[in-house]
Structure formats: C-alpha cells, structure tokens
Amino acid sequence: MNKRDIIYKAIDALKVETNFKADYHLDNINDDIATITFNLNEQQVKFQAEIRIEVKTYQIEALENKARVNPNFIIIAEHIYPAVKNKLRELGIAYMDTEGNIFIKHEKLFVLIQGNKKKDKENKTVTTNRAFTKTGLKTVFYLLLNPNAIAYTYRTLAGVTNVALGNVKHIIDGLKDAGYVLNKDEKKLMLTNKRELLERWIDGYKETLKPSLEIGKYKHNEQIEKDIEYNFNDNQITIGGEYAAELVTEYLKAAQFTLYTDMPKLDTMRALKLIPDNNGSLVIYKKFWKNEFFNIKNLNLAPLLLIYADLMITNDPRCKETALKIYNKYLKNEFE
Structure with missing residues (x-):
C-alpha cells in the first residue's frame, strides 16, 4: 500500500466511524509528509502528518521529538501496534490508522476511537512481502x-x-x-523513501533476521578484545553493537559485546578461547554480508548502518543516544 492509499483509507475509515470529514494535501517533494485538515464538531484543525506503513515501539522517541516541536503533529499509518497506541496516547501524540482508530487531543478537542481491526476477509488476502x-x-x-x-x-x-x-x-x-x-x-x-525503508529494515532485522543469526552467548573478558585487535584484521571476525559504537564515538561504554563472523563455530571458540554462558555479555552472530566494513584503529567494524541498527533495537537510552550521534555524523546525508 503506497502513502496516498494509506492516508486515503485512513480518512475513509474515519468517515465510516464518525461524521468527521478531512482533507489532505501530500507534500510535493516528500510523500511521507502531508497536511491534513479535520472538520470536527464544527471545528477546523490542521495537522502536519507523517505517513508510515506501520509504527513500532522503538520509533516512539523520534515521534515524541517531532510532536514536541510541532503540537499539531499526527502520525498516520496502515497499522499501529496496540502497545504503541497506548504509549502515543500517554504522550499525547495524535494518530490514526486505516482501520478507523484515531486519537486526537488538541486544546478543547478530544477524539478517541479504538479497538477496530481489519476485516477477516482483508486479513486472509495478506501475503508476505x-x-x-x-x-x-x-x-x-x-x-x-x-x-x-x-x-x-x-x-x-x-x-x-x-x-x-x-x-x-x-x-x-x-x-x-x-x-x-x-x-x-x-x-x-x-x-x-530511504529513511522509512531503513526503519522498516531495522524492524525486520530485529524480529526476523538477527535472531536467526545467533551462534551463541559467551563469557566476556578483556583478553578477547586484545585477541581480536592483534589477530583478526582480515574481516574474519567483525566487531558490532555497543563495542563498535564505543570505538567509533568514544562516548558509549559497552556493556554488551557483539561480534560477527563467517568462521565455523568451533573455530571461533578455539581462536578466542570462548567459554559458553547463557547469560554472557558476549554474543556472536553469523556474518550476513560480504566485504563492507568500517575500519577504525586498524580494526574491522561492522558497517555503521548495522552498528546504528544494533543500538536502536536495544532498550537502553544511552545506546539510542549514541545511535543518534552515529546517524547524524555518518548516515543522515544518505537517508534524508
């Protein structure tokens, strides 16, 4: 479903659920953005809308920042997860979806419709992208x-x-x-729509791809870091996550250590003298890309985009703050 379809269906669903009317105008340059005017109870309220396919928990912080800058901000999406809707309402951020759910709290105006779901017929026709x-x-x-x-x-x-x-x-x-x-x-x-594609990729990476790549969890010690620094400059073992972010930014102190490798599991364990530990802070994943990496201090780090993603999918505010630093310095020009 493209952005025009999403906003059209959201407005059409609103008409079905209420007597409210709305008009919209898509931005000429960026079709993620639209101006939407609601005619609600004889009041006319104009909002700056951001249109997305779906909204997930880790995206809320960015939406909160936008709503703080512009109180007349609304997120319009094909689907918004229930937990996300709850959080958006808690923060006072307006939203609507194509299922007819809407939340607006604006000055003397309050609108809340929730609980609508897609019809069974629609759900049966959904196919995996x-x-x-x-x-x-x-x-x-x-x-x-x-x-x-x-x-x-x-x-x-x-x-x-x-x-x-x-x-x-x-x-x-x-x-x-x-x-x-x-x-x-x-x-x-x-x-x-590269920024939205990046966000959707991060969703898929977190939910689908990354869990399938895990090789194992191990005890971490400083000797492992030294072994990587002196013995693995050929991209056999690549540093990612918090440890990579620490090396890139010199801002974050890593609590979790992420490595990617294309070496067999037993070879990796022998090379780094790893001790398995289900609660260990060192997690090793199978490397899923070929030759791209970020070099710093003669160390091969995962691509900055992957470091950013690994930080964003944590629940640690300091990790997300560090991710923003990496995004603004290295990635922003490519995606905005």
Whole structure:
C-alpha cells in the first residue's frame, strides 16, 4: 500500500466511524509528509502528518521529538501496534490508522476511537512481502549500503548479495509494491523513501533476521578484545553493537559485546578461547554480508548502518543516544 492509499483509507475509515470529514494535501517533494485538515464538531484543525506503513515501539522517541516541536503533529499509518497506541496516547501524540482508530487531543478537542481491526476477509488476502523475509532483508541491507546497486542486473545483484537469482526478482518486486523502488526511466530503477525503508529494515532485522543469526552467548573478558585487535584484521571476525559504537564515538561504554563472523563455530571458540554462558555479555552472530566494513584503529567494524541498527533495537537510552550521534555524523546525508 503506497502513502496516498494509506492516508486515503485512513480518512475513509474515519468517515465510516464518525461524521468527521478531512482533507489532505501530500507534500510535493516528500510523500511521507502531508497536511491534513479535520472538520470536527464544527471545528477546523490542521495537522502536519507523517505517513508510515506501520509504527513500532522503538520509533516512539523520534515521534515524541517531532510532536514536541510541532503540537499539531499526527502520525498516520496502515497499522499501529496496540502497545504503541497506548504509549502515543500517554504522550499525547495524535494518530490514526486505516482501520478507523484515531486519537486526537488538541486544546478543547478530544477524539478517541479504538479497538477496530481489519476485516477477516482483508486479513486472509495478506501475503508476505519477500523483501522482508530473512533472504530479502540481507539483500535490502546491501541496497541500503549501496543504493546505486538497485540499477544492477538481477544476476549481478544475486552475486554480490549471495542470494539465489530466482529470489532477487521477488525481493525487488516486494520493494516496488511497498513504495521503496521507482522506475527512473524505462530501464533503470531507483530507491525512494530511504529513511522509512531503513526503519522498516531495522524492524525486520530485529524480529526476523538477527535472531536467526545467533551462534551463541559467551563469557566476556578483556583478553578477547586484545585477541581480536592483534589477530583478526582480515574481516574474519567483525566487531558490532555497543563495542563498535564505543570505538567509533568514544562516548558509549559497552556493556554488551557483539561480534560477527563467517568462521565455523568451533573455530571461533578455539581462536578466542570462548567459554559458553547463557547469560554472557558476549554474543556472536553469523556474518550476513560480504566485504563492507568500517575500519577504525586498524580494526574491522561492522558497517555503521548495522552498528546504528544494533543500538536502536536495544532498550537502553544511552545506546539510542549514541545511535543518534552515529546517524547524524555518518548516515543522515544518505537517508534524508
């Protein structure tokens, strides 16, 4: 569902549930943004709307910042998770979705409709978008790192991502359906709505991809850090997460240690003399990308985009603060 469909269906659902009317105007440059005017109980209220496919918990902080700057801010989405709606109401952030749910608390105006769900018939027709399966997420990650690769042939893209050729077309079609790929001309494609695609990738990475990559949890000690520094400069073992952020920013003191490797599990354990520990602060994951990495102090770190994602999916405010520092310094120009 594209952004125009989302806002249209949200307004149409509002009309069904109430006698309220609304008009909207999409931004000419960025179709994530719209101006929406509500005619509610003989009052006319204008809001600046941000349109998304869905809203998840980790995105609330950014929405709160926007609502703080602009009290007439509303988030409009195809789907908003119940826990997120509860938090948005708690923070006084207006929202509406395509299911007819809405919350507005504005001066003397208060509107709350909740509990509506998609009809069973609609739910039965929903199919999985192949761009956000485990395989698709690996390909999307490569495209986020290399936006111009969207112009590659399917065969070339399959080669650089190590994804089966037959899957690539389905993944690109999925990105088109979700509104993240446009035809630049008759033959060339281009990525669009990259910031939202990044956020949706982070959702999929957290829920689908990352859990499938875990090799094991281990006891951490400083000798492991020294072993990585002196023995693994060839990208066999790549530093990610909080430890990578500590090295990049010199701001965060890592409490959890994340490593990515393409070495066999037993070889990794022998090389780093690892002791398994279900509660250990060192977690090792299978590396899911090829050659991209960020080099600092002669150490190979995971791509900055992955470091950012690993920080954002934690519940630690200091990690998220550090993620914002990395985003603003290294990623913002690419995604905004």
